[in-house]
Amino acid sequence: MGYYKNFKSKLLALLLLLFISVIAVLNLLSADRSFSESENRMLEQLPHFSLKALLSGDFTADFEKYVSDQFVFRDFWMGAKTDMDRMMGKKESNGIYIGKDGYLIQNFIPxxxxxxxxxxxxxxxxxxxxxxxxxxxxxxxxxxxxxxxxxxxxxxxxxxxxxxxxxxxxxxxxxxxxxxxxxxxxxxxxxxxxxxxxxxxxxxxxxxxxxxxxxxxxxxxxxxxxxxxxxxxxxxxxxxxxxxxxxxxxxxxxxxxxxxxxxxxxxxxxxxxxxxxxxxxxxxxxxxxxxxxxxxxxxxxxxxxxxxxxxxxxxxxxxxxxxxxxxxxxxxxxxxxxxxxxxxxxxxxxxxxxxxxxxxxxxxxxxxxxxxxxxxxxx
Structure with a gap:
């Protein structure tokens, strides 16, 4: 019984490591996109590296945005997240409410x-x-x-x-x-x-x-x-x-x-x-x-x-x-x-x-x- 439980834990860990590795490889191999059709906006591009930008924190901040925008299967993950949010009863995303009769309504900030x-x-x-x-x-x-x-x-x-x-x-x-x-x-x-x-x-x-x-x-x-x-x-x-x-x-x-x-x-x-x-x-x-x-x-x-x-x-x-x-x-x-x-x-x-x-x-x-x-x- 203990052997089976140990084997199952190792298998799950291996599958998780394999999944992360595959995603990492796909991220490296995938060409950067300049525009997102689903989001209708320009996507962040690889920032220019310099020591000054690194020390100021600008490079790391821009690189984080770049990784987020260029992440492989980004549109799929975004859709999966909002689907999960809706299942949990969440009615708002990025300042947009999902209302009655299928209306998406943008918040008004004074x-x-x-x-x-x-x-x-x-x-x-x-x-x-x-x-x-x-x-x-x-x-x-x-x-x-x-x-x-x-x-x-x-x-x-x-x-x-x-x-x-x-x-x-x-x-x-x-x-x-x-x-x-x-x-x-x-x-x-x-x-x-x-x-x-x-x-x-x-x-x-x-x-x-x-x-x-x-x-x-x-x-x-x-x-x-x-x-x-x-x-x-x-x-x-x-x-x-x-x-x-x-x-x-x-x-x-x-x-x-x-x-x-x-x-x-x-x-x-x-x-x-x-x-x-x-x-x-x-x-x-x-x-x-x-x-x-x-x-x-x-x-x-x-x-x-x-x-x-x-x-x-x-x-x-x-x-x-x-x-x-x-x-x-x-x-x-x-x-x-x-x-x-x-x-x-x-x-x-x-x-x-x-x-x-x-x-x-x-x-x-x-x-x-x-x-x-x-x-x-x-x-």
């Missing part, structure tokens, strides 16, 4: 007040530099604010709506704050946010467009004027990638295509590429299918439409605007799209040079509160 003041001050400074420009500010709430009842029980997150109201109160009166929270909340029973992605759906963007038209004095296009086309039902978005939660239902992605669509041109300025469509259909074959809208994010895009009015619009934005811009083609002769995360020129000078009359600043709440790039609006 911003530091000083940082928020600096962002509003930057917008005010830009307003002083462009006195002839009519400005509209739209900060879109995320699903965390609209779908609080879908969060797991006893979940406590920041009050996003309260911070949106605070920004509205701090804005100069001539900066017209477009509050889309009531409209989106009223439509919450419709599919206005993706379940696996942090963006609003094209339906959600359309509802925000209706409110924008009301504030800008534009006559909105009716939904009946569009062919609403589902282009995929296999969309797994950013929250799916970030959380590691698997075995959730994929999203459908729809395009609103005008029935009487007129010709227009879309120029990606830095890339020196021009096309006749807002949609990069090839992105539907890739992981980040939301990039079908405007082919993802770019520093500057110029859209020229068939509208003869001569009215020009500047959209300063994050990716929430990508699915809304299609609704604006009928209303403007030119639309200039700027993403301050990549744009490095003086924006006020650009407004004067182009003779732009209207500006829409459109961010989702998380990006506005977390990303510092909005402060570049005055640089």
């Amino acid at each position: 911003p530091a007040e000083k940082d928020l003041e600096e962002k509003v001050d930057a917008i005010h400074a830009f307003d002083h530099a462009t006195p002839g420009l009519d400005k509209y500010v739209m900060l879109a709430p995320t699903a965390a604010a609209i779908y609080q009842d879908k969060l797991p029980k006893y979940t406590i997150i920041g009050d996003q709506e309260a911070y949106l109201k605070k920004v509205k109160q701090w804005m100069y009166p001539n900066l017209r704050f477009i509050d889309v929270f009531p409209s989106l909340y009223a439509a919450r029973d419709q599919p206005i946010y993706y379940k696996t992605d942090h963006h609003w759906t094209t339906k959600g963007a359309y509802i925000a467009y209706l409110e924008l038209c009301r504030q800008m004095g534009l006559t909105p296009q009716k939904e009946e004027e569009f062919n609403i086309q589902q282009v995929t039902d296999e969309f797994y978005g950013s929250l799916y990638s970030k959380s590691g939660f698997r075995h959730v239902q994929s999203d459908r992605l729809e395009l609103y295509l005008p029935k009487d669509q007129e010709k227009y041109t879309v120029t990606y300025v830095d890339e020196e590429k021009t096309t006749d469509s807002l949609y990069a259909m090839e992105q539907l074959q890739r992981k980040d299918k939301y990039a079908v809208f405007l082919n993802g994010n770019h520093a500057r895009i110029h859209i020229k439409t068939a509208n003869p009015s001569g009215r020009k619009l500047l959209v300063v934005k994050d990716s929430y605007a990508n699915s809304l811009i299609t609704f604006l083609l009928k209303h403007f002769s030119e639309i200039h799209v700027v993403d301050l995360r990549y744009y490095e020129e003086d924006l006020a000078s650009f407004v004067h040079e182009q003779g732009i009359q209207d500006m829409l600043l459109l961010y989702n709440a998380n990006t506005f509160f977390e990303d510092p790039s909005i402060k570049n609006v005055t640089e």
Whole structure:
């Protein structure tokens, strides 16, 4: 009996050693990956060794990240971990909650007040530099604010709506704050946010467009004027990638295509590429299918439409605007799209040079509160 027990212990130890050895060899033989399709992000690469980096601790910290990112079968291990967590009743991973009806909902962390003041001050400074420009500010709430009842029980997150109201109160009166929270909340029973992605759906963007038209004095296009086309039902978005939660239902992605669509041109300025469509259909074959809208994010895009009015619009934005811009083609002769995360020129000078009359600043709440790039609006 003792012999059998001893043999079993040695066998288990040998199998464990064999497993570790095989994994170690596979890690050595496997080529490093630069990008993770499942996580939709760039992966850490082998850090450069130097004595200074070693002594400071930077090398060991970076090497640990590198090993973690390049670990063999990483996607499998991540999926196995979150599956085990779900079996044990865990409802949160990397700041993402798995809620009712299959919704993945990103936590909202309240911003530091000083940082928020600096962002509003930057917008005010830009307003002083462009006195002839009519400005509209739209900060879109995320699903965390609209779908609080879908969060797991006893979940406590920041009050996003309260911070949106605070920004509205701090804005100069001539900066017209477009509050889309009531409209989106009223439509919450419709599919206005993706379940696996942090963006609003094209339906959600359309509802925000209706409110924008009301504030800008534009006559909105009716939904009946569009062919609403589902282009995929296999969309797994950013929250799916970030959380590691698997075995959730994929999203459908729809395009609103005008029935009487007129010709227009879309120029990606830095890339020196021009096309006749807002949609990069090839992105539907890739992981980040939301990039079908405007082919993802770019520093500057110029859209020229068939509208003869001569009215020009500047959209300063994050990716929430990508699915809304299609609704604006009928209303403007030119639309200039700027993403301050990549744009490095003086924006006020650009407004004067182009003779732009209207500006829409459109961010989702998380990006506005977390990303510092909005402060570049005055640089």
